[in-house]
Structures are given as C-alpha cells and as structure tokens.
Amino acid sequence: MFPELVIATSNEGKYKEFCEIIHASCENFADRIIFAPEISRLIVEESGHSYAENSLLKARAWSQKSGLPCIADDSGLEVDALDGAPGIFSARTAREKGLSESEWLLSRLDGVENRKARFTAALCLCVPEKFTLITEGYCYGKISTIARGSNGFGYDPVFLPDGYGKTFAELPGTVKNNISHRADAFRKISLLLK
Numbered sequence: 001m002f003p004e005l006v007i008a009t010s011n012e013g014k015y016k017e018f019c020e021i022i023h024a025s026c027e028n029f030a031d032r033i034i035f036a037p038e039i040s041r042l043i044v045e046e047s048g049h050s051y052a053e054n055s056l057l058k059a060r061a062w063s064q065k066s067g068l069p070c071i072a073d074d075s076g077l078e079v080d081a082l083d084g085a086p087g088i089f090s091a092r093t094a095r096e097k098g099l100s101e102s103e104w105l106l107s108r109l110d111g112v113e114n115r116k117a118r119f120t121a122a123l124c125l126c127v128p129e130k131f132t133l134i135t136e137g138y139c140y141g142k143i144s145t146i147a148r149g150s151n152g153f154g155y156d157p158v159f160l161p162d163g164y165g166k167t168f169a170e171l172p173g174t175v176k177n178n179i180s181h182r183a184d185a186f187r188k189i190s191l192l193l194k
C-alpha cells in the first residue's frame with residue numbers, strides 16, 4: 001500500500017513491535033519500513049493534552065521532515081488506583097525518579113488491592129498532501145505484584161493482560177502483538193484505509 005513508510009519513534013521497543021504488527025497484517029501495508037533515526041534525529045516536544053494530539057505532533061513533524069508517509073504512536077498506561085496516572089506521562093514519570101517503569105509502578109501500588117489498568121495507544125498516519133488518520137486502541141489488564149519476564153519494554157514486566165495469566169514480558173511477541181493496544185489501533189487504521 002505504501003512503497004515507503006517511516007516509523008516515527010525513537011523507542012526501539014515500539015519500532016520492533018510496529019514492524020511485527022505491520023508484517024503480520026494480511027495486506028501489503030508497506031514495502032519498505034524506515035526507522036526514524038535513518039533520516040535524522042528529530043526531537044518532537046510532546047505538548048499535547050491527549051494521546052491523539054501527541055501522536056499527531058509526532059507524525060506531522062516526521063512527515064514534514066521526510067516528505068514520506070509516517071506513522072507515530074503515543075501511548076501509555078492508565079492505572080485505576082492512581083486515577084488514570086501515569087497516562088500520557090508514562091514515558092517520563094518513572095524516568096524523572098531515576099527508576100525503571102516497573103520499579104516505579106510496583107512501589108506506587110505497594111499494598112494496593114485494586115490492580116486494574118489499561119494500556120492505550122493513539123496511532124497517527126500522516127500521508128503528506130493526502131490525508132491524516134488517527135485511531136486509538138486499548139488493552140485491559142492488571143498490574144502484577146512482582147516484575148516477571150524479559151520480552152518487550154516499559155511496563156511489560158508488570159502488565160497482566162486479561163485472560164493470559166502471564167505478563168506481556170513473559171508472553172511471546174506474537175501474542176502481545178496480536179492483543180496489544182498498538183495492534184488494536186493498527187487494525188482500526190487498516191480498516192479506515194479500506
């Protein structure tokens with residue numbers, strides 16, 4: 001569908017997942033996938049007030065810079081017992097405290113009974129001079145009491161998607177990339193393109 005598609009992210013974990021999700025999608029979504037640093041490092045200030053706004057800022061900046069179709073993701077984890085935090089601040093909250101995402105979250109939920117949480121991803125596909133699409137995807141689950149597994153990135157070692165009994169970091173990438181918030185948002189983009 002796209003001869004070239006830029007994955008507008010500096011997060012290698014996300015990039016890897018995007019490639020797997022795109023390659024597993026039945027149609028030829030992109031012949032050649034380009035990792036953002038191939039073009040040049042572009043720092044985009046994530047000043048939006050929602051996942052959707054931030055994904056638009058990233059995809060637009062990258063497509064203006066490259067002149068190519070770009071897909072960007074803004075994502076995060078919303079924890080019930082923390083009133084939806086860290087949400088759109090998921091990348092920086094733990095980092096600012098000098099902790100890994102799992103360490104920060106487990107310490108915040110120490111002794112807390114309600115462990116419900118949801119991952120959200122907004123994906124923005126920006127095709128220069130043509131159109132811009134934004135979709136949002138979700139994955140519901142719970143926060144474990146200890147970190148387990150070594151796959152994935154970010155909060156994966158403490159996120160138990162509903163119905164699997166394992167954290168995202170314990171599950172094979174093929175499973176995560178079928179049920180994740182990112183996969184859900186990507187399926188919605190593919191449907192809109194049809």
Ligand code: ITT
Nearest residue numbers: 009010011073074075076090091101153154155156
């Ligand atoms: P880019 O903006 O360059 O894409 P980023 O990591 O800063 O990279 P976000 O601003 O969208 O991206 O922050 C997303 C954060 O949410 C990410 O760093 C993780 O902490 C968390 N996160 C999102 N999706 C996740 C997933 O599938 N597994 C684990 N953690 C995830």
